[in-house]
Amino acid sequence: MQVRTRHTPTFAVARLVLAPGETVQADYDSMISTSYGVLIDSGRGRGRSRPAVFTAPAEGGWVDVAPQLPGDAHVLEFDGTSGWCVARGARLALPATLRADPGWARFHPLFGAEHGFLEHVSGVGVTVLACCGALDTVALEPGEAITVDPAHLLAYTDTTQVRLRAVDPAGPQSLRTGAGLLLDLAGPGRVLVQTRRPRPAAGA
Template sequence: MQHIVKYEPTFSMLQVSLAPGETIIAEAGSMVARSSSLTMEVKLNAGKNAGFFGKMKAFFIAIIRKIVGGETFFVNHFSSPQGGWVWLAPSLSGGIKPIQLAGNSMIFSAGAFLASSGDIDLKMRWGGLRALLAKEGAFFVEASGNGQIFVTSYGAIDEIQCNGSYIVDNGHIVGFDSSLDFKIRSGGGGLLGFMASGEGIVCEFQGQGKILIQSRNTSSLVDWLTPMLPP
């Protein structure tokens, strides 16, 4: 599948050319434009092997996610027997990064998924209390299989390699290899550091694998905008 990311890194847009029979799955609401030859089908992404109860569970989780923010987990399938093109863009300004999966899996934070192609299985994964405290949301998105996934962020995306341990501010995580584990901890500096440094909670990753980070923090944007909003 041919693709190009334009207007990086601030106002990135993904342009995809589909060959006859190819399909790309995109987050609901991300389409900018498409050729008239393409058809669009809306589906609930519950994972490839999900049965009836799995789909019902995914449906209720999708409703919760829609309320609290992040992906709706309703996705659009674009395809055509004749082929065509589609342009996709995220809600916030920032980067778009293509990631190739070859039998491995990665975990992404809420809002990071933009699109995927190939034999990719997407499913929701409960993040637990540590994810809530790390402001990553109650659910992660786990991607596995063989194909390509496109992720987005607020700000540019950088890839770093963890060999042992690596500390990342909780508001800058885009995704990480599923082989990595992480725990939340104080940013350091004692009580004053926790209260006044602005680095109250950080995530310490352990193991070997890659971590995707974003150069800007969405929570900081919200904090900056809030005083300017009318009461």
């Protein structure tokens, strides 16, 4: 899969260019249009809504997807040597060469047995992330650390050291959404931060 973006950085659209017979998984609600002949399995009507699977015809094809909120679309590349921890709901596309794992073993110290607000993505290929607002990239040197509100976190490399803590230990907290929590991230690693909140603040 190749990705071509347009209307960036404010109202981004990502075109997923597929080889003949290639498939990609994407949120059906993020789809704008496809080239004629692309097969769409929406995954609906099976007890719950699931991501759609788009399959290109024999001549290849494309799928246009876009974030639900104004902002950018960031193309994230994977070379198979390391992965990224991505905010749940931020992925616009997942080709068959990548794997998303919300139950990744290194999330257990953060979330316990629950599926939290992150998922681990690994493999070889590209994915597209929906960025609410603009994108900031922070390169952390070994031992350098920052604190990020989970609502503004888009992704971080899985080489990054992470600690989760409460804003107010007596206040409401949610491991599933990150509300009421803060993330301490230490290098070496890269952190992607979105400048606007895709969801309301806790208590809003």
